[in-house]
Amino acid sequence: MSLLNHTDRQSSSIFSKTPDSDVEIVSNDNVVFYLHKKYLEINIGAFPPAETPTNGEPVCLSESSETLEILFQFVYPRRYPLLETLDFDALMLLADAAEKYEVFPLIYACRSEFRNFLQTNSKSVLAFAAMHDYRELVIRLAPTMLDLSIPELVNILPNNLLKPCCIYHESYLNAVKQAAKDVPEHHCGNYTQWYRSLLRSLSEIMDKPSIIMPRNLDATFERFLGSLNTSNHCCQKALTTWRDRIKSIVIALPPLSLPHSTA
Structure with missing residues (x-):
């Protein structure tokens, strides 16, 4: 998705610019997150090392600001936000981003939250759990598998x-x-x-x-x-x-x- 002009960008309300922020990340809906490489390097497995130069250019990601705002809160040394208010679609997007960038505290938080959707979204949870090796969820979804055909499995x-x-x-x-x-x-x-x-x-x-x-x-x-x-x-x-x-x-x-x- 193409980004809007720089002048149309908005700053994240939680991750606004500070004197020591040294990397800018832009969401697909044109919100800028001003972050610190040292936290990204330590807590995001799929992020480049802190010494990687960005030449002053922002890093553009494919996720929305809603997803990234929660994700980055799991990167910093602060209290993590609760996920219980997220609907299923938002949780899926967040869990996918957590896996993509290897934010492990968020991965486990999403795994736990998926338990609230085992009845209402069982097949989707089963597919995601199987893809990412969430075996405890796969076992919990054994009744769902019983009612699927072998080709579906x-x-x-x-x-x-x-x-x-x-x-x-x-x-x-x-x-x-x-x-x-x-x-x-x-x-x-x-x-x-x-x-x-x-x-x-x-x-x-x-x-x-x-x-x-x-x-x-x-x-x-x-x-x-x-x-x-x-x-x-x-x-x-x-x-x-x-x-x-x-x-x-x-x-x-x-x-x-x-x-x-x-x-």
């Missing part, structure tokens, strides 16, 4: 994580197949209602295997049981038996385990 996961995640994914698909085979026999006057409820439950499990994870299973079957007339005790008993069979299969599955990072 191939497009998201790096080679070193693909095999264990696909094995984990396949183990749950096999559990779903086993659950379909273990449907208890049931015959009563309300067989049609029971069978329709059963078909709905099977369809949901096939479409979304994560619903048979141990933490989801009871709530899932409570929902299915609720679809039956409360007077149909034999139907409820048959469905409860099926739930218990599935639970025994799922509990026996090993949790997702990832290889140790080589970084």
Whole structure:
């Protein structure tokens, strides 16, 4: 993105010019940050050494002033700002910049903040976490991976994580197949209602295997049981038996385990 004329530039309210500032960095929206090379050299892994000459010219970066203003606060010896007010898009831009410039305190702050978006932005967090080797987040997002196809996982996961995640994914698909085979026999006057409820439950499990994870299973079957007339005790008993069979299969599955990072 081309910069505006120098006369249109604005100074950062936090990093304004001081007598000892010795480098100028300009954001893509034309805000100037007056900084100190000594802090950049020590705290930014991807920044040139302090003795690198700039010939008085500003360094132009591709990030916005909103992103850079937070990033540079993690470079200086001061209290770090909280990230909890950032929406997901802003957090992603900040995390990307933190990785790009290797600002390690900010990297870990963003990793922690991503936990607030595991439900609402799970697939995007999974892709970013896999790309940057945030293994604790990848493991937390195991339910998301269960509901993705193998081609989707191939497009998201790096080679070193693909095999264990696909094995984990396949183990749950096999559990779903086993659950379909273990449907208890049931015959009563309300067989049609029971069978329709059963078909709905099977369809949901096939479409979304994560619903048979141990933490989801009871709530899932409570929902299915609720679809039956409360007077149909034999139907409820048959469905409860099926739930218990599935639970025994799922509990026996090993949790997702990832290889140790080589970084």
